[in-house]
Amino acid sequence: MTAEQSRTRSAVRPRGGQSRAGAAAAAPARGPRPPRPRVLRSTQWAAWGFLAPVVVYLGLFYAYPLYRNIDLSIRSYTVTSFVSGNAPFTGFANYRSIFASSTFAPALVNTAIFVFVSIGFQFAIGLALAVFFHRNFRLSGLLRALFLVPWLLPLLVSASTWSWMLNSDSGIVNAFLQALGLSQINWLTSPTWSLGAVLIANIWIGIPFNLVIMYSGLQSIPEDVFEAAAIDGAGGWQRFWRITFPLLRPVSAITLLLGFVYTLKVFDIIWIMTKGGPATSSTTLAIWSYQLSFGSLLPDFSSAAAVGNVLIIIAVIFALVYVRARHRLEAT
C-alpha cells in the first residue's frame, strides 16, 4: 500500500463510520464525538441512490435475461407451454439432449476451429501491421485508415460481398483461380471448404480491431527503450521478441480475450454466407442455437437456451483463465 493510499483510507474510515478502531484512536486527541446519524443516513442514501440506476440497469438487462435463459433451459418449453407458461421442470434433460444430438460434436469442433483460427490469424496479422505502421512513414495514416474499412462496414454488407466473391460459378475468386489454371473451388457449397470460407471473411473483418488495439499498445512503449536496444546492437527481430512482444503482453491478453468472446458469438457472417451449411459443415454453437430457436417453423426455445448457456459457460471459463493469467503477470 502506498503512503498516499494509507492516508486516504485513514481519512475516509472515521467519516463513513466503518472503522470503530479508527474512531477510538482519534478519540483521545479530539475528545468524544457523538455519532451523526442524520448525516450517516443521508450519506448512505446518497450512495444507494447513485448506485440504484446501475443496479436496476444490470438487473433488468443482464441478470434477469440470464436468469430467464437458465430457466428456459431447465424446463420443457413447447409452443403450447410457451404461451400458457406451464412448462414442466426437466432439470438437465435439455442439456443431455443437446449433448447427445448428432449436431453437437460438429458444432463444438467447428466453434473451436472458427474461434482459434480466427483470433490466431487476426492477432498475428493485426500485430504485424501495428509494428509496420509504428514506423510512421509517409502516407501511413492514410493506409492505416484504409485498413479500418472492414471495421466500418456493416457486417451484412461485408458478409454479402464475401458471399458474392466466393460464389462457385460467378465469383471473382474462382475466376481468378481459373485464370491461373487452377480448378474451381466450391467455397460455400462444399462441406470441405465452407468453414474455411467463413473463416477468411471473419479474419478479414477482425484484423482492424487487432490493429487498432495493438497499435495503441505500441504507442505506450517508450521510444528510448528501442533506442537503447538498438545502441546495444539488438536487431529488428530481437527488438520485437525481447521488447515489443513482452511489453505488449497485457494489451495482447485483453485483445485475445475480447477477440475470443466476440468470435465465440459470431453469428451474422456465417448465417449470411452459408447458414451453417452445407449440412452442419459450418454450423457453430451460435448458429445452432439460432436454428433451434428461429430456424424452423416450430421453435425449440429450451434446447436453444441450453446451447446458449453452454456458450456462456465457455466464455466464462476463458475469462477466468484470463483473470488468473493476469494476476500471475502482475505478480511477476
Added chain:
Amino acid sequence: MTVHASRKARAVCAALLTFGTVAAAAAGCSSSGSSTAATSASGGGTYTFWDPYPQYNNTSDWAKLIASCGKKAGVTIKRTGFDTTALTTQSLLAAQQGKAPDILLVDNPVVSTLAKAGALTTTADNGLATGSVAPNILGAGVINGSTYGVPIGANTLALYYNPKILTQAHVDPASITNWASLTAALAKVKAIGKTGITFSGINTEEGSFQFLPWFWGAGANLTNLDSPQAVAALTLWTTWLKDGYAPNSVIQDTQTTAWQEFQTGNVAFAENGTWQKVGAATMGAKVIQIPAENGGAAPVPTGGEFFTIPIQKDTARYATSAKIVSCLSATSNIVKTDNTLNYIAPTKAGQQAQLSGDSTLSDWVSAVGVAKARTGDNLGTKYPVISQQMWTAVQKAESGAATPAAALAAAQSAAAAGLSK
C-alpha cells in the same frame, strides 16, 4: 453551500434519480398496458391487425382496403406489418402476454404452430365461413378436424422456361411430361453451352418447399423420408448437379437468388413461384407445370397466408373480427388483393374472376388446383420437424457429404427422434 447542505442535495438528487429510473420502468410497463386498454373495448373502438406485408405502407391499396373493411364493421383498424419470419415469434410472444392482435394474417404452415400453442380460435368459435374455399387450399388451416382460418389466396411452384434457349436447343416444352423427358431437355440445353435449371436447395424451409414437388411427384410421403421414392427424388437433384445441368450455387440459393440467375438469360428452366410471374412476363419467360416422375403434374406445395383470429380475453370481439375478415376475403376484394400479391384466389368464383381479367393465369390456376398443404395429411406441427430433417438431407446429398439414400435414412431417424420428444 455547507458540506451538510451539499450532502442533502446529493441525497435528494439520488432519490430523484432512483425514482426516475423506477418511474421510467413503470412507464414502460404502463405504456404497453394502455395500448391493450385502447384495443380491448368491443363495439366500436380500435381493432389490431398484423400482417407479413411490411412493404405496404398506409397509402397502399392494401392498407386502404383494411381501413375500409374496418369502417364497414364500425371500428378503426390499427395495422402493423411485420417481416414474415419475425411474425411467428411476435405472435407467440403476444399470445404469451395476452396481447394478441384481433386479426392475424400468417404464412400457412405457421397456422398449425399457433393452433398447437392454443393461440387461435377455430372458425366454429369465431363464425368465419369457409364453405366456398377449395379444400386443398384450406388444408393448411385444418388441424385435427378443426379449421383455424381462411386463406387470403394461394401461390405455388411451377417450371418457368426461357423459350429462346429451348428453341436454340431444339427442345419442345410440350414434350416435357416426366422426369426423363425433362432431364433429356436439360442435356440438350447443356450441349449448347447454357445452364439447364436453377432452383433453391438451401438449408431452410425454402429448400424443403422447393424439393416437395419432386418428393411428392415420385410418390413419396412425408412420414417416410427414406422411402425408395424419396431417394429417387433426391437422386434426380444430385444427378443434375453432378452432370452440370444445375449450377453448384443452388445449394445455397434462395428462391430470389435462383430467380436472379434465371433472369441473366443463360438458364433454360427455373423452379419458382407465382410471385415471379410479372418478372417472367417482362423477360418473355413461359411456364409449365412441374412433371411427376412418371408423367402428369406433380403435386406442389401451397404458399400464401391465412386470416386467423387469435384468442382474446373479450370473446365479444370475435364477431367484429369475423366481419372484417369476411369483408377482406369477399370475392371482389380478394381478387383485387390477390392480383396485387400475385396470388391465386382460394375460391372458384375468385379464380374465374381472375381468369376473366387475365387468361394467362390459367397455368397457375391449374397448378394451384393440384397443390397440397405442407402441414396437410394431418401432419400439423409434425411438419416443421420433418421439414428440417428433409432440407438437411437435401443439403448433405447436394454437397456430396452423403449419398441420397444415406442422407435420407439419417433424416428419417432424426425426424422420428424429434417427433418422439
